[in-house]
Amino acid sequence: MITMNDTQIVAETGNRIPEPGGAFNTVENIIYGRRSVRFYEKNKQVPEYIIRRIIEAGRFAPSAGNGQPWKFIVVQDQEMIKEMEEDVIKKLKLIMRFAWYLGSWTKHKEWVAKSLMRFFPNLFHPVPFGAMRLIVDGKLGLWHGAPTVIILLADKRSPGDPSLDTGIAGQNMVLTAHSYGLGTCWVSFMTPLKMYARWRKRLGIRYPYKLVTSIAIGYPRGGPDGNVSRETQAIDWFGANGTFKIVY
Numbered sequence: 210m211i212t213m214n215d216t217q218i219v220a221e222t223g224n225r226i227p228e229p230g231g232a233f234n235t236v237e238n239i240i241y242g243r244r245s246v247r248f249y250e251k252n253k254q255v256p257e258y259i260i261r262r263i264i265e266a267g268r269f270a271p272s273a274g275n276g277q278p279w280k281f282i283v284v285q286d287q288e289m290i291k292e293m294e295e296d297v298i299k300k301l302k303l304i305m306r307f308a309w310y311l312g313s314w315t316k317h318k319e320w321v322a323k324s325l326m327r328f329f330p331n332l333f334h335p336v337p338f339g340a341m342r343l344i345v346d347g348k349l350g351l352w353h354g355a356p357t358v359i360i361l362l363a364d365k366r367s368p369g370d371p372s373l374d375t376g377i378a379g380q381n382m383v384l385t386a387h388s389y390g391l392g393t394c395w396v397s398f399m400t401p402l403k404m405y406a407r408w409r410k411r412l413g414i415r416y417p418y419k420l421v422t423s424i425a426i427g428y429p430r431g432g433p434d435g436n437v438s439r440e441t442q443a444i445d446w447f448g449a450n451g452t453f454k455i456v457y
């Protein structure tokens with residue numbers, strides 16, 4: 210439990226605006242150094258006090274109206290992780306078969322694909338669909354063998370956007386875990402778990418809670434896989450006195 214008061218927090222941060230082109234500070238190093246980890250040390254569990262400390266960083270996230278709409282579920286039971294993984298894969302197979310059936314049932318495959326992408330733009334996006342194929346074929350693990358899984362639920366009754374608040378809390382946790390040298394990976398392919406009544410019951414995925422996503426945590430084995438590039442998006446900049454520019 211954090212006991213720092215506001216004065217201490219201000220003293221900690223202070224006025225440390227970097228010079229133009231100045232070196233990254235600790236927070237920036239943590240942000241830029243984090244990568245999704247998909248290989249974990251087997252049989253090396255993260256101690257409870259560390260997980261609690263990571264969750265504490267999530268609890269201190271900002272939220273709309275200070276609604277704090279998150280609920281965290283820690284799973285360190287390897288049997289339970291395996292069971293959830295097997296059940297998710299069954300549903301992913303079903304989703305893939307459904308898409309394949311729709312595609313093969315008509316000559317207008319392209320039209321079907323476009324319609325699916327239009328009505329379910331997130332689920333039938335080509336990138337997750339490719340990854341789904343790998344998971345179903347056993348070439349990519351769901352939680353990548355991580356010994357700890359934190360499942361994130363959001364309270365639908367909260368003001369603003371409870372899923373967004375929960376995501377912000379999750380990123381606080383991911384960055385804190387990385388600062389301890391732990392590996393993490395956000396895992397949203399697990400959401401078909403909510404299609405099972407018994408998992409909804411066991412995990413408490415019922416009103417007012419909805420399932421948002423999950424985070425895998427463990428000791429990384431080797432480095433992260435490959436380089437993930439970042440696009441440079443144009444930034445529209447409305448400056449002082451009605452000026453406008455586009456920067457990158």
Ligand SMILES: Cc1cc2nc3c(=O)[nH]c(=O)nc-3n(C[C@H](O)[C@H](O)[C@H](O)COP(=O)(O)O)c2cc1C
Nearest residue numbers: 243244245246247394395396397398399422433437
């Ligand atoms: C909300 C969310 C869900 C994600 N779901 C998965 C997933 O189910 N499986 C997976 O391996 N990676 C998943 N990722 C990780 C992304 O693939 C990864 O963050 C992205 O490729 C950028 O790579 P980096 O995290 O190494 O910078 C997810 C990331 C986010 C933010």
